[in-house]
Amino acid sequence: MSTIFEHYNYAIIIILMMTGLYVVFASGNMIKKLVGLSVFQTSVFLLYISMGKITGGQPPILTKADMEAGAKAAASHASDISHGAAGVSEHALQSASETIYSNPLPHVLILTAIVVGVATLAIGLALVVRTREAYGTIEEAEIDQLDYQRNQEGEGA
Amino acid sequence: MNPHLILRVVAKFLIPFIALFAFYVQFHGDFGPGGGFQAGVIFAAAIILYALIFGIDAAKRVIPPSWVRIGMTLGVLLYGGTGVATWFLGGEFLNYTMFAPESHHAAGQHWGIFTVELGVLCTVASAMLAIFYAFASRLPDLSDEDW
Amino acid sequence: MGLLSYFPEWVLTHGPALIVVLPLLLAVITALNPSEKLAWLTAWLTALFCGVVALGLLLQVISHGAIDYAMGGWQPPIGIAYHVDALNAPILLLVCVIAILVTLYALPSVVAEVEPKKRAPFYAAFMLAFTGLLGMVVTGDAFNVFVFLEVSSISTYVLVAMGASRDRRALTSAYNYLILGSIGATFFVIGLGFLYMQTGTLNMMDIARVLQEGGVDSRVTQLAFAFIVIGLGLKLAMFPLHMWLPGAYAYAPSFVTAFLAATATKAALYLLLRFVFTIFDPSWSFVTSALMYLVAGLGILGMIAASLQAIFQNDIRRVLAFSSVAQVGYMLLGIGMATTLGLTAGYLHMINHAVMKGALFLAVGAMWYRFGITQVRDMRGLFKTMPWTMSAFTIAGLSLIGVPGTAGFVSKLALVRAAAENGWWWAVGVIVVTSVLAIIYIGRMIEQAFFYDPPLKDGVPLAKNEAPFMMLIPMWILAIAGLWFGIDAEWTTSLARSAANVLSHGPILPTTMGGH
Numbered sequence: 001m002s003t004i005f006e007h008y009n010y011a012i013i014i015i016l017m018m019t020g021l022y023v024v025f026a027s028g029n030m031i032k033k034l035v036g037l038s039v040f041q042t043s044v045f046l047l048y049i050s051m052g053k054i055t056g057g058q059p060p061i062l063t064k065a066d067m068e069a070g071a072k073a074a075a076s077h078a079s080d081i082s083h084g085a086a087g088v089s090e091h092a093l094q095s096a097s098e099t100i101y102s103n104p105l106p107h108v109l110i111l112t113a114i115v116v117g118v119a120t121l122a123i124g125l126a127l128v129v130r131t132r133e134a135y136g137t138i139e140e141a142e143i144d145q146l147d148y149q150r151n152q153e154g155e156g157a
Numbered sequence: 158m159n160p161h162l163i164l165r166v167v168a169k170f171l172i173p174f175i176a177l178f179a180f181y182v183q184f185h186g187d188f189g190p191g192g193g194f195q196a197g198v199i200f201a202a203a204i205i206l207y208a209l210i211f212g213i214d215a216a217k218r219v220i221p222p223s224w225v226r227i228g229m230t231l232g233v234l235l236y237g238g239t240g241v242a243t244w245f246l247g248g249e250f251l252n253y254t255m256f257a258p259e260s261h262h263a264a265g266q267h268w269g270i271f272t273v274e275l276g277v278l279c280t281v282a283s284a285m286l287a288i289f290y291a292f293a294s295r296l297p298d299l300s301d302e303d304w
Numbered sequence: 305m306g307l308l309s310y311f312p313e314w315v316l317t318h319g320p321a322l323i324v325v326l327p328l329l330l331a332v333i334t335a336l337n338p339s340e341k342l343a344w345l346t347a348w349l350t351a352l353f354c355g356v357v358a359l360g361l362l363l364q365v366i367s368h369g370a371i372d373y374a375m376g377g378w379q380p381p382i383g384i385a386y387h388v389d390a391l392n393a394p395i396l397l398l399v400c401v402i403a404i405l406v407t408l409y410a411l412p413s414v415v416a417e418v419e420p421k422k423r424a425p426f427y428a429a430f431m432l433a434f435t436g437l438l439g440m441v442v443t444g445d446a447f448n449v450f451v452f453l454e455v456s457s458i459s460t461y462v463l464v465a466m467g468a469s470r471d472r473r474a475l476t477s478a479y480n481y482l483i484l485g486s487i488g489a490t491f492f493v494i495g496l497g498f499l500y501m502q503t504g505t506l507n508m509m510d511i512a513r514v515l516q517e518g519g520v521d522s523r524v525t526q527l528a529f530a531f532i533v534i535g536l537g538l539k540l541a542m543f544p545l546h547m548w549l550p551g552a553y554a555y556a557p558s559f560v561t562a563f564l565a566a567t568a569t570k571a572a573l574y575l576l577l578r579f580v581f582t583i584f585d586p587s588w589s590f591v592t593s594a595l596m597y598l599v600a601g602l603g604i605l606g607m608i609a610a611s612l613q614a615i616f617q618n619d620i621r622r623v624l625a626f627s628s629v630a631q632v633g634y635m636l637l638g639i640g641m642a643t644t645l646g647l648t649a650g651y652l653h654m655i656n657h658a659v660m661k662g663a664l665f666l667a668v669g670a671m672w673y674r675f676g677i678t679q680v681r682d683m684r685g686l687f688k689t690m691p692w693t694m695s696a697f698t699i700a701g702l703s704l705i706g707v708p709g710t711a712g713f714v715s716k717l718a719l720v721r722a723a724a725e726n727g728w729w730w731a732v733g734v735i736v737v738t739s740v741l742a743i744i745y746i747g748r749m750i751e752q753a754f755f756y757d758p759p760l761k762d763g764v765p766l767a768k769n770e771a772p773f774m775m776l777i778p779m780w781i782l783a784i785a786g787l788w789f790g791i792d793a794e795w796t797t798s799l800a801r802s803a804a805n806v807l808s809h810g811p812i813l814p815t816t817m818g819g820h
Contacts (some may be wrong), residue, residue: 254377
């Protein structure tokens with residue numbers, strides 16, 4: 001039981017993920033399905049963000065003090081990791097490694113995923129609008145019914 | 158009397174500050190949390206708030222849909238153009254160091270990210286507005302009196 | 305290697321980035337472009353240019369080995385790296401060549417299928433889809449794959465929905481594709497998240513290195529594997545995750561269908577190969593059993609079930625769509641064997657299937673263009689009314705069945721050999737049975753076209769009305785390519801073999817990393 005509370009973030013993520021998937025599959029309303037899809041995607045955003053959190057981690061921003069310490073460190077020892085383009089800030093990163101920072105990379109990744117989610121949602125809603133104009137309904141059962149009727153008429157003709 | 162009077166007065170106070178805050182987030186992105194994505198959305202929110210209170214037509218007079226389309230393209234071109242420029246300067250795609258190869262303070266990186274973020278601001282703000290315009294411009298089912 | 309010397313230096317050094325950046329930038333410019341002719345020309349020239357770059361990259365890879373490109377000068381594993389090797393260079397060329405041909409075809413077909421105002425943006429969406437496909441194939445960064453996957457998927461939803469002016473069911477098909485495609489992409493990104501948790505890196509080679517050094521038995525790795533395989537399975541229409549495919553293929557504009565059928569599932573299949581074989585290791589027990597029971601097992605199931613379903617469809621494009629699901633099953637069977645022969649066969653079938661399915665869908669589009677034909681029973685007498693189109697259809701159809709002398713035969717034979725070498729005799733049986741099923745569903749259409757007279761219209765039989773040249777040329781190029789690869793299979797087989805070599809060497813370990 002205590003493991004669940006220690007990892008409560010995963011519990012929340014799993015609950016959201018399953019809720020979202022359930023809504024997508026169980027509801028016949030096109031808008032509700034998109035809502036479910038958004039909930040599902042949000043759970044992934046949380047997964048990534050909780051991944052980047054490090055206990056006691058500071059915001060990963062270099063302050064002036066870090067930069068100065070970095071410049072000193074650069075003079076004293078050369079770096080052996082990859083030779084990135086920004087020389088000074090790289091040394092600063094090394095010398096600042098005594099401070100614990102949260103990992104910013106998952107946040108950046110998930111920013112991209114959020115944008116993708118917004119784009120998907122916009123396209124999905126646009127399709128729903130067009131479907132409503134074409135069929136007069138956004139209930140999938142009714143749309144299937146209409147398609148079936150038209151097919152039958154087509155067979156008869 | 159206009160039923161939306163309070164909303165209108167408050168919105169008129171708020172919108173300039175929202176837009177200003179967008180630019181603060183944009184340019185502060187160099188030194189702290191912030192950047193083009195957030196700034197673009199905040200800026201678009203200012204316009205969308207204006208459209209919600211004063212009507213979509215008024216908003217379209219402020220920022221016409223054609224500007225929005227151009228803005229989207231311009232942003233991507235600004236971003237991609239930065240990369241193409243670094244090609245012509247002899248580096249890899251988006252290797253900003255090429256803008257100031259001699260600098261010891263990574264000035265090239267600074268300028269590169271600055272332009273790229275400007276492109277992001279442009280595209281994100283325009284794309285948010287484009288999505289809003291596309292949906293809001295459709296004929297409403299509800300008239301103003303019904304709600 | 306004389307051909308390689310014609311390529312300027314910058315095409316080869318910057319090629320991996322160029323092939324993605326150029327269509328992306330031109331796509332956004334096209335979005336503003338009011339003239340549909342100009343938009344078409346931009347799209348075609350872009351595809352042509354990318355094709356030239358892809359050819360250069362392929363020749364470079366064949367003669368000098370893999371190419372790495374560090375985006376922004378940031379060396380991997382910190383920066384995003386683009387990686388071209390024998391595995392993805394042929395796919396790049398395939399996507400470009402198909403794009404060149406279908407864009408040629410699009411000029412008359414789009415005029416008939418898309419409203420005038422939407423045509424220029426339509427080409428912009430097409431170029432975005434093209435960018436996304438190239439990007440997800442060329443990139444060596446795991447998260448970058450997701451971004452390009454979504455770029456291509458989102459623009460594909462739009463492209464499919466554009467078929468609404470022809471049939472309103474395109475809207476609901478696009479919607480279903482969007483829901484399932486997004487779930488697939490989200491599963492994929494969950495998998496990447498777990499992979500990142502385990503390894504702390506996103507560069508494919510670096511992930512492979514960290515996984516090799518330890519963490520094989522970790523449940524996080526296994527979870528990542530499961531999510532990635534399911535996510536990609538949705539994208540590549542692995543049975544039974546193919547539910548989005550028939551609708552999307554049946555109601556999209558013809559040239560979109562041909563493009564998707566020939567490239568989209570192939571690019572996703574490439575990603576499956578890349579992840580399963582070069583990031584994970586096929587010798588790990590959970591990967592081995594997944595390949596054997598999940599990939600090969602579902603492949604076999606898909607071959608049988610989708611072929612059967614194809615027989616009972618009335619819409620021509622739905623028949624071909626279900627047949628695509630079945631053909632993906634063949635490729636998955638080859639991949640599931642995880643032997644060099646099996647991988648070669650699967651990869652070869654991927655190339656051959658792209659060629660023949662492209663030709664088939666283009667021919668079907670031409671039939672709709674002239675006579676509005678969508679149903680199998682309407683194909684009566686097509687040999688008399690559209691002899692050239694129907695001949696191309698027949699050649700590609702025979703190739704799909706696997707008649708000797710066609711591309712389909714070569715890859716099916718390779719698959720049978722691989723199965724026999726593995727001792728999977730039941731798989732050989734299934735291949736034979738599904739080929740018989742293919743005879744039924746393709747034969748049904750050819751029978752209608754060949755043995756019946758054209759339907760009467762106002763008392764007289766329909767007159768001969770051949771498709772325009774712009775449609776016949778790409779269709780015939782693909783049909784002849786299908787024959788060519790059947791008679792002289794040396795080139796395609798050698799490409800497939802070198803790709804399989806990359807795969808059977810297991811994880812790509814960063815020997816040249818750092819770029820000093």
